[in-house]
Amino acid sequence: MREIADQLGISRTTVSLILKGNAAQYRISPQTQKRVLDKAKELNFRPNFFAKALNKAKTGVIGVLFPNVFETFMSKVVKGIEDVLYANDYTMMLCTSRFNREQEIKNIGQLNYRSVDGMLMVFNAPFHGEKYSYKHIERLSQGPCPVVFIDRYLPGLPIPSVVQDDEAGAYNATRSLIDSGCTNIAYVSLHIDISSIHDRFAGYKRALAEAGREISRNHVVTLNKRERVAHDLESAVRSLLASEKRPDGFLVTTNGLSFRLIRILELQGRTLNRDYKIAKFGADPPDNPSGMYCIEQPHTEMGMRAARLLCDSIENRTSPGAQQIIVKTALHKP
Amino acid sequence: MREIADQLGISRTTVSLILKGNAAQYRISPQTQKRVLDKAKELNFRPNFFAKALNKAKTGVIGVLFPNVFETFMSKVVKGIEDVLYANDYTMMLCTSRFNREQEIKNIGQLNYRSVDGMLMVFNAPFHGEKYSYKHIERLSQGPCPVVFIDRYLPGLPIPSVVQDDEAGAYNATRSLIDSGCTNIAYVSLHIDISSIHDRFAGYKRALAEAGREISRNHVVTLNKRERVAHDLESAVRSLLASEKRPDGFLVTTNGLSFRLIRILELQGRTLNRDYKIAKFGADPPDNPSGMYCIEQPHTEMGMRAARLLCDSIENRTSPGAQQIIVKTALHKP
DNA sequence: ATGAAAGCGCTAACAA
DNA sequence: TTGTTAGCGCTTTCAT
Numbered sequence: 001m002r003e004i005a006d007q008l009g010i011s012r013t014t015v016s017l018i019l020k021g022n023a024a025q026y027r028i029s030p031q032t033q034k035r036v037l038d039k040a041k042e043l044n045f046r047p048n049f050f051a052k053a054l055n056k057a058k059t060g061v062i063g064v065l066f067p068n069v070f071e072t073f074m075s076k077v078v079k080g081i082e083d084v085l086y087a088n089d090y091t092m093m094l095c096t097s098r099f100n101r102e103q104e105i106k107n108i109g110q111l112n113y114r115s116v117d118g119m120l121m122v123f124n125a126p127f128h129g130e131k132y133s134y135k136h137i138e139r140l141s142q143g144p145c146p147v148v149f150i151d152r153y154l155p156g157l158p159i160p161s162v163v164q165d166d167e168a169g170a171y172n173a174t175r176s177l178i179d180s181g182c183t184n185i186a187y188v189s190l191h192i193d194i195s196s197i198h199d200r201f202a203g204y205k206r207a208l209a210e211a212g213r214e215i216s217r218n219h220v221v222t223l224n225k226r227e228r229v230a231h232d233l234e235s236a237v238r239s240l241l242a243s244e245k246r247p248d249g250f251l252v253t254t255n256g257l258s259f260r261l262i263r264i265l266e267l268q269g270r271t272l273n274r275d276y277k278i279a280k281f282g283a284d285p286p287d288n289p290s291g292m293y294c295i296e297q298p299h300t301e302m303g304m305r306a307a308r309l310l311c312d313s314i315e316n317r318t319s320p321g322a323q324q325i326i327v328k329t330a331l332h333k334p
Numbered sequence: 335m336r337e338i339a340d341q342l343g344i345s346r347t348t349v350s351l352i353l354k355g356n357a358a359q360y361r362i363s364p365q366t367q368k369r370v371l372d373k374a375k376e377l378n379f380r381p382n383f384f385a386k387a388l389n390k391a392k393t394g395v396i397g398v399l400f401p402n403v404f405e406t407f408m409s410k411v412v413k414g415i416e417d418v419l420y421a422n423d424y425t426m427m428l429c430t431s432r433f434n435r436e437q438e439i440k441n442i443g444q445l446n447y448r449s450v451d452g453m454l455m456v457f458n459a460p461f462h463g464e465k466y467s468y469k470h471i472e473r474l475s476q477g478p479c480p481v482v483f484i485d486r487y488l489p490g491l492p493i494p495s496v497v498q499d500d501e502a503g504a505y506n507a508t509r510s511l512i513d514s515g516c517t518n519i520a521y522v523s524l525h526i527d528i529s530s531i532h533d534r535f536a537g538y539k540r541a542l543a544e545a546g547r548e549i550s551r552n553h554v555v556t557l558n559k560r561e562r563v564a565h566d567l568e569s570a571v572r573s574l575l576a577s578e579k580r581p582d583g584f585l586v587t588t589n590g591l592s593f594r595l596i597r598i599l600e601l602q603g604r605t606l607n608r609d610y611k612i613a614k615f616g617a618d619p620p621d622n623p624s625g626m627y628c629i630e631q632p633h634t635e636m637g638m639r640a641a642r643l644l645c646d647s648i649e650n651r652t653s654p655g656a657q658q659i660i661v662k663t664a665l666h667k668p
Numbered sequence: 669a670t671g672a673a674a675g676c677g678c679t680a681a682c683a684a
Numbered sequence: 685t686t687g688t689t690a691g692c693g694c695t696t697t698c699a700t
Contacts, residue, residue: 335678346677350678351679351680354679381677381678382677382678384676384678385676385678385679386677386678388676388677389677389679390678
């Protein structure tokens with residue numbers, strides 16, 4: 001910038017003004033403007049991000065923090081977020097906590113250090129029975145930087161969130177299994193202590209109750225340790241199959257789990273659609289085996305809504321409080 | 335920082351020195367150090383990233399640019415990258431180009447604007463027959479910021495890369511199909527003009543040639559348009575099945591494609607393992623149906639190697655030129 | 669319509 | 685051992 005000014009024999013202020021598009025406001029002569037603009041192009045001028053960020057409070061960066069990015073869920077949400085963020089001239093800084101609380105804390109620290117203008121996050125949640133502290137998450141509500149939660153929320157914390165209607169989704173799916181003739185419907189889930197999972201279980205129970213079915217403890221499979229999921233699922237399936245009321249329907253709360261389940265049942269000689277039906281959260285229709293009910297969550301829309309909410313709260317400086325947006329799921333029948 | 339200095343009645347320099355850990359070097363009195371450190375904690379001092387970046391050339395941020403993050407491939411690479419980067423005190427800035435050249439250009443611009451210390455990327459490649467320019471990629475070699483390519487490279491461009499041994503992987507897999515009794519082996523791939531895909535095809539052909547099999551054009555399925563993959567694959571499969579030499583083995587170059595293929599074959603009444611075998615690039619063993627050969631690429635290792643290469647070239651200021659690291663694939667038999 | 673000058677928060681050479 | 689000073693590149697207020 002100095003170079004431009006010097007070479008043109010004018011002051012740096014003028015150059016700055018023009019380059020920022022404030023020329024009109026200051027009624028700078030069109031010739032000068034053109035000279036500056038041309039020179040800028042000639043010298044291939046790129047404004048310095050840091051100098052700018054040092055003066056202004058804004059960085060134009062939104063931090064996005066997810067447990068990982070390789071579940072279809074996350075990646076579709078990211079797509080929605082990107083769409084909105086890029087359209088609003090924000091840049092995304094994406095980090096993953098790898099389901100690890102310490103890493104999550106570190107990442108939050110980094111994002112703060114980098115003075116992001118806002119944060120979008122799917123925070124980590126503990127498995128049932130783990131002792132766990134949400135202090136680092138709770139602190140966010142006092143922080144200087146607006147945050148929007150996705151997929152889950154912390155009851156009582158004044159931070160807005162975008163979630164799906166888990167209870168209704170699970171309810172509808174379970175009902176469909178019942179309507180299609182399943183008599184013993186099992187519930188298969190990671191036993192995570194988080195709003196979304198609790199709500200899904202509630203939907204499952206409501207559907208059974210409404211149909212006059214009893215809810216058998218033996219049909220509820222809740223997996224407790226991430227590392228042992230594969231193994232635990234296998235033994236759970238064995239006892240499900242050995243039980244008197246062998247399930248002919250499964251409500252599965254996550255996509256990955258449903259594939260594992262099919263695989264294991266296959267090894268036990270039971271074939272999807274012939275011997276049992278599955279309804280699962282998460283859908284990727286073109287690649288799914290036939291015979292699955294999918295509770296499709298509008299992932300991309302969730303990302304978009306969350307990003308919009310965040311952008312609004314940054315720009316209007318409105319504090320959305322604990323506002324919650326609930327997006328609808330859709331049931332895909334096989 | 336000023337506050338600390340003022341409240342303690344000492345100069346800002348001293349504070350800066352101490353806070354940066356250069357105290358010893360300047361033999362600052364331990365008491366002063368302690369006073370400063372305590373005060374810093376008391377005031378909850380956080381250094382300003384931008385002020386720092388403005389002075390020094392380094393930002394501590396590495397830009398990572400991928401076509402997307404939802405293929406298992408990408409996400410595992412990301413994991414490897416994160417491991418190394420975090421260990422070396424770098425932060426990762428992850429962007430996705432969504433298989434879109436314009437977006438890729440924008441992202442590169444953003445990363446440059448943000449003065450990242452280095453970049454890791456899986457760049458976009460065109461489908462066969464598309465007209466495409468790599469100018470924006472080629473320009474990177476003159477840029478100020480070191481770059482390492484992953485999974486693919488541009489021949490002749492002096493930029494280091496980390497790739498897998500695609501030719502050998504495809505060769506071994508095809509051989510295994512042959513050895514296990516397949517007589518007609520089809521090749522199924524996205525028809526992308528990129529080193530890795532070319533090499534896989536070469537491996538397929540070498541295995542067939544070596545076994546004295548002829549390579550029939552009818553057995554080569556190359557899909558040309560991303561949007562039409564599902565549709566095109568279906569019609570291709572139909573004609574494969576209608577042909578005289580109905581394939582009983584498939585070499586598939588990508589993970590996603592292999593699932594689509596199985597699905598389509600299933601709908602045509604052909605069952606994996608009973609009627610045909612598949613060997614595919616990409617492995618996620620626990621979720622795979624049985625009866626697949628998987629060419630497992632050491633994704634995570636690739637990410638790590640690439641990140642290390644980059645860190646080295648940043649810190650040692652050695653220019654690795656066009657150095658290429660080739661990591662070995664492993665064949666998983668069903 | 670343009671310029672001078674102060675300052676964003678921190679670093680680093682030099683002086684004391 | 686500590687302080688002075690001059691920037692890093694840009695924005696912004698106030699003069700002119």
